[in-house]
Amino acid sequence: MIKKIAVVGSFCLTALFAALLLMHFAGAFNSLWSGCWQNSTEYERRLTLFEVLPKRFGGAVFLGDSITYAGPWSELFPQIQTHNFGVDGDTSAGLLERIEARGLWRPSKVFLMIGTNDLSLGFSEHKILENILKISKQIKAVSSETEVFIQSILPRGPEYREKIESLNKKLPELLPNEVGWINLYPHFLDAEGVAIAPQFSNDELHLTGRGYLLWRQLINSYVNNNSGSGRMKLTNARITPVSESDWTIAQRRYLEPIKGKAPFYNVSATLARHVEAAEKFNVWAYHIMGESSTLDGRHREMLILRVGWLCDSEYEWGQHKIFARNEGLSEEEIEKIKIGSRAEGWSAIERALIDAADELHENSFISSITWEALAKEYSDQQMMDVVFTVGQYHMVSMALNSFGVQLDEGVAGF
Structure with missing residues (x-):
């Protein structure tokens, strides 16, 4: 019996040693x-x-x-x-x-x-x-x-x-x-x-x-392109802002009211090179940013900043950080927009808004899950303005990136 136990014990020790050796x-x-x-x-x-x-x-x-x-x-x-x-x-x-x-x-x-x-x-x-x-x-x-x-x-x-x-x-x-x-x-x-x-x-x-x-x-x-690169596409303008000395009558009518008053002069002076289009463009832009939009300012700026980040539009990001602060977003919240909806601290509607921006960016479509989440708090008009806002600022990002519009003096980018 003792011999049998010894044999079994020896076998177990050998097996254990072999296992340790293999590891x-x-x-x-x-x-x-x-x-x-x-x-x-x-x-x-x-x-x-x-x-x-x-x-x-x-x-x-x-x-x-x-x-x-x-x-x-x-x-x-x-x-x-x-x-x-x-x-x-x-x-x-x-x-x-x-x-x-x-x-x-x-x-x-x-x-x-x-x-x-x-x-x-x-x-x-x-x-x-x-x-x-x-x-x-x-x-x-x-x-x-x-x-x-x-x-x-x-x-x-x-x-x-x-x-x-x-x-x-x-x-x-x-x-x-x-x-x-x-x-x-x-x-x-x-x-x-x-x-x-x-x-x-x-x-x-x-x-x-x-x-x-x-x-x-x-x-x-x-x-899935839900994260920007954090850098401007171009470091030099392809289409330069029109100089005041070169203004036409139409360009002067367009630019004089904002000269020296707005922190977004470079984009306006660039768009002024196609002033007829710029004037018509502004009609729709005033809806997105103005009182006729059914979105509150905080939610609007969250959408715009997310689009700017996704599209690597540093000009858009820099300008709308200013608007976002004015609408009550903290510096921490603005930085969290880069992370997306998975960042901690967003409300349910805010997570859904960021998801909507991501999905429209990726697929030109809001998923049923995100749509239903938005619909719990939003009217049909507000849902439409979500899509209109994201679409508008995709076009703006395309223009800013492709024209090479550079940051205005004193405006920080990413």
Whole structure:
């Protein structure tokens, strides 16, 4: 009996030791697998797909390793065109090589997550940072209009915590202004804050279905254009404001009443170059901003600021911050408009207003859910003015951005 217990105990200890050994060498296994995979014909076969795929411009490209590769992006974002450029086992060096060799086809957006296999393979922090910066610069060099977003490396096991947190801290500090940063890391941590939460990964590396749903939630506003870039489209005017010395009689009639009185002179002096259109344009603008609109000033300015942010219209944002303050919005509330309806503190009707602006921006349509939320407090006329206001300021944003209207003196932008 004692001998039997000893045998069973020995077996249990052996099994426990083997399990601990496997856990300890999990990183080494991943490292070996990544290295072997990158040298395999299967890896090369995957790369050849990018050479023969049709060259569609636009859409969102997802770049990365197996975590990206396994993402069902077309199902997660069915409303837009997505391209999965993830490659199982890839590293920042491998990704840089294939970007330089094969390039991209000028997508609208690129979402990059890379580096976890680099850590398994023993890449230095300096080399990982250097490669990621080179990748982002290479993409911008090919297509300056492409929006590039670098996503943080996700948590893994506790043994990777220090290295991952160091990389995630340094990366955004090094990125150029035209490259965006999305910090996913803290959202995937477990309760102790030391490893990836078990509901998001069952091997401390790859994601579960819940992990991909969380990822979608965190980047949805970036993918679906619900977030502005925070920068002006042009830094020089394409159509310059007409100088007072060059005013025609019609331009003088249009501009004299606001000369030196309004903080929005540049837009008026620019529109004055087509003064007949400007005078007719102002009739509708006076409805949107005037007493005939059924929206209260606070709600109107929330809509306009959200449109300005979505459209990267810094002139519109700067001017309407002034109006928004006059309508009682605090500085904190104005900044929250950049975040959108998910920001804390909005009332139900205010969340619905921001959602309406987002949906009209994305789809030229207010969803049934948002419409019903607005209809709880709004009349038919108010609902119409919501659409009219968002539509008006989309046109204004298009004009301001395309003409290159610059901020007036003393007016702060984004």
